[in-house]
Amino acid sequence: MPEPHDIRTVACIGAGVIGGGWAAHFLARGYRVRAWDPAPDAEAKLRRIVDGAWPALTELGLADGASPDNLTVLPTLAEAVDGAGFVQESAPEDLELKRALLADIDAVTPAEVIIASSTSGFPVTDMATVAANPGRLVVGHPFNPPYLIPLVEVVGGEKSEQWAVEQASAFYRHVGKSVITMDRELPGFIANRLQEALWREALHMVAEGEATVEQIDTAITDGPGLRWPVHGPCLTFHLAGGEGGMAHMLDHFGPSLEAPWTRLTAPELTSQLRDDMVSGCDEEADGRSIAELVAERDRAVIAVQRAVAEARGGARG
Structure with missing residues (x-):
């Protein structure tokens, strides 16, 4: 993989809320972003997400040369990853879809380029089963919105190479993220498991009439x-x-x-x-x-x- 400071182009595969948030973050850090999504209205939605995020990103501080004009939406997956030094996949949370998509990305991306999935819960071991080169596949789990929340959880799978985990973590830190590099796979990772425990107890309290939604939210915010x-x-x-x-x-x-x-x-x-x-x-x-x-x-x-x-x-x- 290229050194983090040598990467100038990132491919964002999947242009929904998370993929769009990633694109906005990379653009704000001065990168060129090449994006692909099979939805016919993907480009329009992606540009709306970037435009909506730009005022907040401007307030946070933009890197030299940062501009929404550095976003290019390509008609094919192969064109999107062409020339990219890092690939961020953000497809919907469907295991079979991710397996097929990661295999397709792997097939058209140079072997030294890391492919990171934004999955919020799937282990990369389960997602990498049909990829020809699973060693460079890792999880790079962000929190919504990725352009504003700094946390990224990085974790490899049974076939992930250690260099891929280490280099992915280094790249995310280079682009301004707070990185947890996990020692082993854990369904839901760390933050989502903690968040889920709180969420489930909240649902129990509402279901049993023990607390209202407003009381629960105030109990945390205040x-x-x-x-x-x-x-x-x-x-x-x-x-x-x-x-x-x-x-x-x-x-x-x-x-x-x-x-x-x-x-x-x-x-x-x-x-x-x-x-x-x-x-x-x-x-x-x-x-x-x-x-x-x-x-x-x-x-x-x-x-x-x-x-x-x-x-x-x-x-x-």
Whole structure:
């Protein structure tokens, strides 16, 4: 694969909401984008997505030479990947469709070019079954909209080559993404599994008449969601343990895992799990004390509250 800084053209295969979001992101970073989608109205929809995203991308800051004019929609798949240094596939979530499409992309793309799928849940092992060269196929899972949300989860499959996983991660970082390079395949990856757990419990509460949709949304936006932009759930609970951190939190609140608060089955809090959580928080804290983390959290929550209030046209703080 070409080095990340040498790639100047990206192929976006599939021009729906996700594919269009990817195209907008790459264009804003100064790349030429060659796109293909079999739908007869694909080009018009794709250009509307890019035009709709451009004001936000302009506010974030455009790379030198960035322009929607660098988008070209081609009539065939082979023409779209011609000259591209990286391929981003964003077809609908249909396993058989993705298997066939990835095989078709593989057949017309030079062997050194990585092909990444935007799938939100399929393991690449399952998608790469008919591709002739599965070693360069990886998952590059974004979050909607890809031009605004920085996270990308990168994971290889049983036949993916390590160089492909590493180079895909490096390329995404080069184009401004926050990258999680997963150690192994996991259906739904990491973020969607966490998101799905919250979503399922929300559906349960509505179905049982335990909470309204508005109550559930407010519980997140005005509650734990305010802390998550700076500290995820693990560091959040690390601070819940006070000066004792995660170790104190688990020792003190660990028994509550057995309480039937949610419809999910809690894992057994073994000594190994406890130690893994404690050491993981220590590593993520990276030398920052509890007091320093608390100050960081407080500054971020205030900033988030003010920013959200401003975006809504109100005033807070």
